[in-house]
Amino acid sequence: MSKQTQRKLVIVGGGTAGWITAAAFARLLGPSLSIHLVESDAIGTVGVGEATIPQIIRLNTILGFDENDFLKQTYGTFKLGIEFVDWGKKGDRYLHTFGDAGLNLANVPFHHYWHRASQSGADAKDLWHYSLHQLAAAQGRFSKLDRVGNTAMTGLAYAYHFDASLYAKYLRKYSEARGVTRHEGIVSAVQRDGESGDITSITLEGGAQIHGDFFIDCTGFRALLMGQELGIGYQDWSKWLPCDRAQAVPSERLDSLPPYTRATAKDAGWQWRIPLQHRTGNGHVYSSGFTTDDAAHDVLMAGLETKALADPRPIRFTTGRREQFWSHNCAAIGLSSGFLEPLESTSIHLIQSHVSRLIQLFPQSANADAERAEYNRRCAAEFEQIRDFLILHYHQTDREDSEFWRYCKNMEVPVSLTHKRELFASSGRLGRDVDDLFREASWVQVMLGQGITPDGHDPMADAISDAQLSEFLGNLRTIIERAVGGLSTHQDYIAKNCAAPPMTS
Numbered sequence: 001m002s003k004q005t006q007r008k009l010v011i012v013g014g015g016t017a018g019w020i021t022a023a024a025f026a027r028l029l030g031p032s033l034s035i036h037l038v039e040s041d042a043i044g045t046v047g048v049g050e051a052t053i054p055q056i057i058r059l060n061t062i063l064g065f066d067e068n069d070f071l072k073q074t075y076g077t078f079k080l081g082i083e084f085v086d087w088g089k090k091g092d093r094y095l096h097t098f099g100d101a102g103l104n105l106a107n108v109p110f111h112h113y114w115h116r117a118s119q120s121g122a123d124a125k126d127l128w129h130y131s132l133h134q135l136a137a138a139q140g141r142f143s144k145l146d147r148v149g150n151t152a153m154t155g156l157a158y159a160y161h162f163d164a165s166l167y168a169k170y171l172r173k174y175s176e177a178r179g180v181t182r183h184e185g186i187v188s189a190v191q192r193d194g195e196s197g198d199i200t201s202i203t204l205e206g207g208a209q210i211h212g213d214f215f216i217d218c219t220g221f222r223a224l225l226m227g228q229e230l231g232i233g234y235q236d237w238s239k240w241l242p243c244d245r246a247q248a249v250p251s252e253r254l255d256s257l258p259p260y261t262r263a264t265a266k267d268a269g270w271q272w273r274i275p276l277q278h279r280t281g282n283g284h285v286y287s288s289g290f291t292t293d294d295a296a297h298d299v300l301m302a303g304l305e306t307k308a309l310a311d312p313r314p315i316r317f318t319t320g321r322r323e324q325f326w327s328h329n330c331a332a333i334g335l336s337s338g339f340l341e342p343l344e345s346t347s348i349h350l351i352q353s354h355v356s357r358l359i360q361l362f363p364q365s366a367n368a369d370a371e372r373a374e375y376n377r378r379c380a381a382e383f384e385q386i387r388d389f390l391i392l393h394y395h396q397t398d399r400e401d402s403e404f405w406r407y408c409k410n411m412e413v414p415v416s417l418t419h420k421r422e423l424f425a426s427s428g429r430l431g432r433d434v435d436d437l438f439r440e441a442s443w444v445q446v447m448l449g450q451g452i453t454p455d456g457h458d459p460m461a462d463a464i465s466d467a468q469l470s471e472f473l474g475n476l477r478t479i480i481e482r483a484v485g486g487l488s489t490h491q492d493y494i495a496k497n498c499a500a501p502p503m504t505s
């Protein structure tokens with residue numbers, strides 16, 4: 001397509017959302033679009049968002065990133081899951097891994113066989129005893145493993161931890177090399193077409209005007225175009241997810257690099273620990289309705305395992321979503337579109353999934369009512385599915401040792417979640433939607449980890465004899481131990497393949 005017929009895409013905001021959007025559009029629709037990104041160093045970015053889920057590998061593959069280079073440049077590490085500490089009750093600990101535990105037999109999910117053995121008293125081990133990811137994480141091991149030996153067991157599914165600011169720089173370099181034009185400046189005014197209400201241009205402080213055919217609002221919590229200009233409302237989900245503040249602080253790196261994120265429940269929220277090559281990311285997410293900023297600060301600092309490298313940075317947010325994700329000729333991507341707190345590291349995934357959906361539905365003409373409606377429908381459903389999964393962590397608890405936990409345990413939850421909990425508690429079956437981001441294995445681990453013990457299991461799991469079941473379980477553990485024994489330590493794997501250079505400050 002010639003330059004004359006190129007349409008102009010204007011992305012406002014250069015945080016993780018802005019630069020992922022720019023990179024993906026440049027890669028996939030580059031020839032047909034002239035892409036401009038406006039950001040302001042004076043405003044800056046939210047500066048957090050360092051843990052991911054495995055879907056990010058798909059994005060990196062589409063962009064053509066070399067994994068080792070990517071991890072070197074972002075001081076990244078590998079992640080096999082999230083360890084939840086003190087959630088169901090104090091003293092509890094479980095890993096929500098990215099993989100399946102055990103092996104399904106005759107299309108019956110493994111946890112039904114495990115349930116049968118554990119309820120009959122034949123096996124006192126927990127489900128995670130049969131998890132490759134759990135054993136690898138517990139031993140601090142990581143290597144690429146597609147399949148376990150010559151069995152049908154899949155290998156290690158993983159994601160990354162990385163430095164959020166270096167990630168945005170990496171994406172920026174990539175995007176600029178593919179023709180994205182960056183403009184530095186603060187957007188001070190927005191112009192609209194008097195008839196259609198579409199955005200026609202933005203004006204920067206100093207007077208420069210940037211015209212566009214389509215605009216993407218990546219201005220973070222400000223939601224400059226979608227919220228402030230177009231007036232699209234926000235659904236507040238704080239009654240289900242009451243945390244509304246965080247304090248984030250970097251600390252020195254951990255001696256060994258655990259290949260997982262840790263989320264430790266606190267009296268009025270929870271604290272994250274994210275291991276990077278050069279430092280550890282920490283943050284305390286809490287509810288201002290149940291604690292003070294000073295108390296939250298003290299909890300954060302007391303929970304650090306290594307020396308703090310800066311003062312904690314406060315962040316405020318409201319969990320929820322925009323009423324619409326695309327309105328007129330403008331879509332909101334990233335924090336401007338809504339926010340689900342970082343308990344399951346889903347925000348970067350939402351950026352990626354919204355970008356890919358927008359590219360699939362990108363309007364070919366001014367009339368895009370059908371595409372817009374479809375985009376809004378699918379984004380809303382995705383937000384709601386993830387919301388329910390997050391609520392499960394808070395609501396399914398025996399904790400009643402603080403006002404916060406009593407509230408979470410006793411609050412009313414969406415009917416969609418109640419149905420899933422009841423079904424699992426009855427028979428270990430899952431009522432997840434087919435397009436749910438979280439796989440059956442994820443729901444099972446979090447339901448069990450939070451303390452639900454199903455009353456029964458799928459009767460199809462009774463098709464094998466007790467002796468066969470016992471042999472099956474024993475063999476599985478042996479195979480898993482053998483596979484984990486063959487993995488490098490996470491530390492050695494990084495040293496060998498993707499060690500970042502020493503930090504120069």
Ligand SMILES: Cc1cc2nc3c(=O)[nH]c(=O)nc-3n(C[C@H](O)[C@H](O)[C@H](O)COP(=O)(O)OP(=O)(O)OC[C@H]3O[C@@H](n4cnc5c(N)ncnc54)[C@H](O)[C@@H]3O)c2cc1C
Pocket residue numbers: 012013014015016017018038039040041043044045046047048049050051052185186187188218219220221222224246248283285315317333334335336342345346347348349
């Ligand atoms: C406490 C916390 C922890 C999180 N942890 C995780 C995690 O572990 N994993 C995960 O996936 N996600 C996490 N997230 C979410 C993640 O940080 C965000 O999804 C991600 O950083 C994207 O942010 P953004 O680009 O939408 O907004 P921002 O980073 O805020 O960027 C906004 C951009 O807009 C620009 N801008 C704003 N106004 C103007 C203006 N008037 N003119 C010009 N430019 C403007 C700014 O300069 C900036 O470039 C976390 C979020 C929070 C709050």
